[in-house]
Amino acid sequence: GENVEQHPSTLSVQEGDSAVIKCTYSDSASNYFPWYKQELGKRPQLIIDIRSNVGEKKDQRIAVTLNKTAKHFSLHITETQPEDSAVYFCAALVSGGYNKLIFGAGTRLAVHP
Amino acid sequence: EADIYQTPRYLVIGTGKKITLECSQTMGHDKMYWYQQDPGMELHLIHYSYGVNSTEKGDLSSESTVSRIRTEHFPLTLESARPSHTSQYLCASSVTGTGGEKLFFGSGTQLSVL
Numbered sequence: 001g002e003n004v005e006q007h008p009s010t011l012s013v014q015e016g017d018s019a020v021i022k023c024t025y026s027d028s029a030s031n032y033f034p035w036y037k038q039e040l041g042k043r044p045q046l047i048i049d050i051r052s053n054v055g056e057k058k059d060q061r062i063a064v065t066l067n068k069t070a071k072h073f074s075l076h077i078t079e080t081q082p083e084d085s086a087v088y089f090c091a092a093l094v095s096g097g098y099n100k101l102i103f104g105a106g107t108r109l110a111v112h113p
Numbered sequence: 114e115a116d117i118y119q120t121p122r123y124l125v126i127g128t129g130k131k132i133t134l135e136c137s138q139t140m141g142h143d144k145m146y147w148y149q150q151d152p153g154m155e156l157h158l159i160h161y162s163y164g165v166n167s168t169e170k171g172d173l174s175s176e177s178t179v180s181r182i183r184t185e186h187f188p189l190t191l192e193s194a195r196p197s198h199t200s201q202y203l204c205a206s207s208v209t210g211t212g213g214e215k216l217f218f219g220s221g222t223q224l225s226v227l
Contacts, residue, residue: 001172032213038153043203043218051213087153093214098163101207101214105155 002027002094006104014112019080021107023090024072032093033066033073034101039086048075080111115140119204119219126194127227134189134222136204145187146216148203149173156203162187194226 005024013019025033034049050057050064050073057064061080066073077084090104117138126132138145147160158171162181176198177191187206191198204219 034213034215036216040153043220044156044216045218046215049213049215089156099209099214100158100161101216103156103158106153108153 002030002092002102004090004092004102004104006090006107008107009105010108010110012110012112013080015080015082017080019077019084019109019111021075021088021090021109022072023074023092023104024070025092025102026071027092027094027102028071029095030071030092031095033064034091034093035062035064035075036089036091036103037086038089038106044089077109080109082111082113085109085111117204117206117217117219119202119222121222122220123223123225125225125227128193128195130194130226132191132194132224134202134204134224136187136189136219137185138187138204138206138217138219139185140206140208140217141184142206142208142217143184144207144209144214145181146205146207147171147177147179147187147189148205148218149175150201150203150221152201160189194224196226199224199226 031052036044037047038044063076087106091101120135143164149157157173159175160179203221205216207216
């Protein structure tokens with residue numbers, strides 16, 4: 001079946017450094033790739049998304065890149081801050097009878113002051 | 114304010130009890146979902162619905178059941194709770210926008226079965 005693999009499962013960086021999280025998807029027909037951030041004890045929230053007709057999208061310190069040929073996409077966070085510490089989930093939209101989002105297993109990011 | 118609401122926030126019950134986790138959304142979304150998640154871990158889809166009277170099982174086998182009689186309401190029921198059901202249950206709804214499916218999550222119900 002369709003799946004999304006996410007790496008690394010944990011990531012520890014110093015404040016100010018960059019962080020990169022990578023995901024690979026299996027369904028070549030997927031055309032939408034969102035990223036969700038879940039802070040400790042809170043609900044996941046959408047932080048950025050990208051469609052397949054775009055190779056890169058940026059929003060302030062976060063950016064997402066997409067390589068459709070290789071079927072992988074990445075989240076880049078620059079100038080990390082302690083409030084970036086959270087679990088990040090990538091997802092891919094799988095088309096079928098009904099569209100469905102398939103989530104990666106999550107990456108726990110810790111930003112140390 | 115348009116949002117997605119889950120009650121109760123926390124629930125501690127004994128084995129064998131029947132429970133219903135409530136989820137309501139005031140955003141007018143057709144699609145709703147239930148995810149099971151241990152704290153900070155993977156999101157497991159257990160049920161989803163694409164409209165009234167439509168329910169489907171998700172990727173993770175679950176002994177729970179759902180119903181969708183009204184657009185805004187998507188309750189999840191466990192007929193006989195067991196300790197293995199201890200987890201966080203997240204409800205979500207989604208809207209199909211330009212190019213994608215944006216999910217909005219509730220705050221979750223943390224269930225502990227003793």
